[in-house]
Amino acid sequence: MQVESIKYASRKYASRKYKVKSMEELIEIGKRAKSASGQLAHLNSEQKNNILIRVAELLEEQSAQLLEANALDLKQGEEMGLKGAIMERLTLSKERISGIADGLREVAQLDDPIGEIEEMKKRPNGLLIGKKRVPLGVVGVIYESRPNVTADVAGLCIKTGNVCVLRGGKEAFQSNNAIVKIFHKAIEAIGLDPHMVQLVQNTNRESAVAMMKLNQYLDILIPRGGAGLIQAVVQNSTVPVIETGVGNCHIYVDEAADLEKAVSIVYNAKTHRPGVCNAAESLLVHENVAAEVLPSIGEALAEGNVEIRGDEVTCGIIPEAIAATEEDWGTEYLDLIISSKVVGSLEEAIDHIKKYGSMHSESIVTENYSHAQFFLDRVDAAAVYVNASTRFTDGFEFGFGAEIGISTQKLHARGPMGLKELTTNKYIIYGSGQIRK
Numbered sequence: 351m352q353v354e355s356i357k358y359a360s361r362k363y364a365s366r367k368y369k370v371k372s373m374e375e376l377i378e379i380g381k382r383a384k385s386a387s388g389q390l391a392h393l394n395s396e397q398k399n400n401i402l403i404r405v406a407e408l409l410e411e412q413s414a415q416l417l418e419a420n421a422l423d424l425k426q427g428e429e430m431g432l433k434g435a436i437m438e439r440l441t442l443s444k445e446r447i448s449g450i451a452d453g454l455r456e457v458a459q460l461d462d463p464i465g466e467i468e469e470m471k472k473r474p475n476g477l478l479i480g481k482k483r484v485p486l487g488v489v490g491v492i493y494e495s496r497p498n499v500t501a502d503v504a505g506l507c508i509k510t511g512n513v514c515v516l517r518g519g520k521e522a523f524q525s526n527n528a529i530v531k532i533f534h535k536a537i538e539a540i541g542l543d544p545h546m547v548q549l550v551q552n553t554n555r556e557s558a559v560a561m562m563k564l565n566q567y568l569d570i571l572i573p574r575g576g577a578g579l580i581q582a583v584v585q586n587s588t589v590p591v592i593e594t595g596v597g598n599c600h601i602y603v604d605e606a607a608d609l610e611k612a613v614s615i616v617y618n619a620k621t622h623r624p625g626v627c628n629a630a631e632s633l634l635v636h637e638n639v640a641a642e643v644l645p646s647i648g649e650a651l652a653e654g655n656v657e658i659r660g661d662e663v664t665c666g667i668i669p670e671a672i673a674a675t676e677e678d679w680g681t682e683y684l685d686l687i688i689s690s691k692v693v694g695s696l697e698e699a700i701d702h703i704k705k706y707g708s709m710h711s712e713s714i715v716t717e718n719y720s721h722a723q724f725f726l727d728r729v730d731a732a733a734v735y736v737n738a739s740t741r742f743t744d745g746f747e748f749g750f751g752a753e754i755g756i757s758t759q760k761l762h763a764r765g766p767m768g769l770k771e772l773t774t775n776k777y778i779i780y781g782s783g784q785i786r787k
Contacts, residue, residue, distance in 0.1 A: 372556035373563075380567025382545040383488045383513045390546045391485050391511040395462040397540070398508050402458040404536040405505070406451035412532060413447045419528035420497065427521050432495075435625025435684045440495045440522055450498050454505045457751035463770050464511050467778075478780040483773045485511035487569035491754070492517045492558055492583060494575035497525035502745070502752035504533050504547045510772040513546050515568065517561050519575075520553035527551075562587035572767075574755050577682065592763060594755035595732070597627030597710040598682045599740040602699040602725070604716035605636040609643045611737060612715040613650050619713070619739040621654035625684045627756060628711050628743040632679065633690040634699045637663070640692045644668055656686045663692035679706040696721055700728050707731065709758045711740040732758055732765040 409416065420442040427437055463483045470480035489512045493499045500516055507514040518526040526549055534544035550557050562571065565588050573583035577596045584593055601619055603612045619630035635644060640663060648668035651658060658664065659678045660671040671690065678689040679702070693699045703712055713735035714725040722736040733743040743766060745753025750768030757763040763771035 372552055372554065372560040375552055376550065376557065376560045376564055377567070379515055379548050379550065380488070380564050383515055383548060384567055386543040386545040387485075387488055387513045389543050390508070390513055391464075391487075393511065393542075395464075398462070398511070399458040400540065401508055401533075401536050401542075402454045402505055404539065405501070405533055406454040406458075408532045408536060409447055409451045409454075409501070409529070412528075413444055416442060416447055416525065416528050417444070419524040422524040423497075423522050426524075427495075430521065432521060434686075436495055436521070438623070439625050440497070440525075442497055442525060446498065450501045453502060453746055453752040455751075456746070457505050457509050457769070460509070460751055460769060462509065463773050468775065475784055476782055477784055480778050480780075481775045482778050483770070484776050486772055486774055488513045488515060488567055489754070489772065490515045490517070490561055490564065490568040490571040490589065492561060492571065492573045492575075492579065494519040494579060495521045496574075497522050497529060499574055500526045500529045500549070501533075503754050504530070506750075506752055506754050506769060506772055508533075508546065510769050512772055513548075515548050515550065515561070515564075517550040517558060518553070523553055558582075559586065562589060565589050572755050576684070592755065592757055592767070593759045594767075595627050595710040595758040596682050596708045597629065597740075597756075598632060598680060598706060598708040599628060599630050599711045599743075600632040600634055600699075600703050600707060600713070601630050601740070602634040602693075602696075602703070602712070602714045603636060603639065603643055603647075604696060604699075604714055604718065604721050605638040606718035606721055607636075607639060607643070607715040608717055608737075609639065609646065612643055613646045615713065615715055615737070615739050616647050617650045617654060619741055620651065620656055620688050621686065622739070622741050624686050626741075627682070627684075628740050629684070630713075630740050631681065631683050631688060632706070633688055634702060635664075635690070635692050636696070636699070637692050637694050640664075641667060644690075644692075651688065654686065656688055658688055658690050660690040661692060664690040682708070696724060700725065703729055703731075710756065711735065711743040713738060713740050732756060 466483040468481040491503050530549040533547040537544045568589045571589040572592045573580045574594050601616050644667040658671040659674040665671045674689050709731045711733040712729050712731045716722050726734050745766040745768050748766050753766040756766050
């Protein structure tokens with residue numbers, strides 16, 4: 351009993367020690383971020399673009415070093431027992447590094463929203479009142495196993511004059527650290543403060559908790575990852591949070607669908623990259639076309655090694671399907687698994703999406719204009735598609751160059767968050783001596 355008490359006390363002391371150490375590290379990072387913020391917020395567009403272009407060049411020039419760092423993460427991931435979609439998200443390649451670099455170049459080419467005057471009105475008293483776009487300030491991001499997020503977030507933040515504090519997962523630490531060092535090299539080369547981009551070196555749980563309490567230094571906190579991470583941040587953060595997307599995305603095959611399109615769209619939405627939030631997790635099929643289209647969909651998904659978890663009707667049409675449970679309808683698998691349900695009407699499909707969807711991305715396959723418009727009007731999600739894969743919900747595909755996340759909430763930002771979503775407004779007022787009476 352005494353030994354157990356000593357062990358418990360030791361664990362408690364260790365936990366306290368880690369919490370204090372994590373908070374101390376985060377406070378120092380916060381101070382450096384605030385200091386760098388004053389410098390970054392006042393860079394002109396050319397200076398910011400030059401940083402991004404140089405980072406893109408360095409990413410490609412140092413791709414071998416990046417791949418070496420990524421190999422260390424992959425090895426550790428295997429030792430941790432990671433597999434499937436998580437390992438796929440973690441993996442870098444020369445092609446992916448080039449894609450990240452191209453995204454930064456595209457961000458550099460986009461119009462800079464900072465300083466944009468959105469409106470200017472003259473009041474009866476002669477005051478000119480306008481709204482000007484300004485940076486948010488210091489943006490914190492807690493994310494998991496995708497190294498590309500490091501470059502995407504840092505690039506968008508630099509373009510919008512925001513300092514970023516990044517807290518990636520331990521499974522991607524070597525890759526994230528290598529990317530951040532490239533940003534530092536590009537920033538220091540032109541004599542600026544490299545603390546515009548910072549990576550939290552401590553990847554234990556306490557560092558994430560400490561970051562959630564950093565109100566004095568962070569202006570906004572954005573979680574990117576699975577449902578557990580996002581909810582932990584939403585429920586525990588005292589820093590304002592933008593909730594990004596758990597993606598239980600649906601494809602609804604309408605009775606008026608082009609069935610060839612339906613097979614292609616479902617296959618792409620599920621198999622292109624199953625471990626990302628815009629991959630389809632659920633399939634809904636109108637009963638009038640189920641017998642005709644489900645065998646073709648089942649055959650295509652079988653070629654992609656996708657497991658189908660279906661309702662009774664689906665299982666009757668696709669022998670390989672296994673019976674779905676209630677839990678399946680609301681699950682974001684992030685894997686080669688899809689739930690499938692046959693519905694009696696467009697309205698039933700929409701009701702199912704309303705009950706189980708995550709307000710991320712939903713798609714209807716139909717050749718009926720009225721059905722398409724009804725779906726667009728009635729489905730409440732950040733992105734709603736007609737005859738297209740949900741895989742397009744992405745900052746790069748939307749023309750933003752990259753994204754800081756896909757917001758599934760309704761305040762401040764919704765959908766892929768590009769440059770404008772990383773800004774706020776301030777009112778600017780020109781007077782000529784007016785006083786209030």
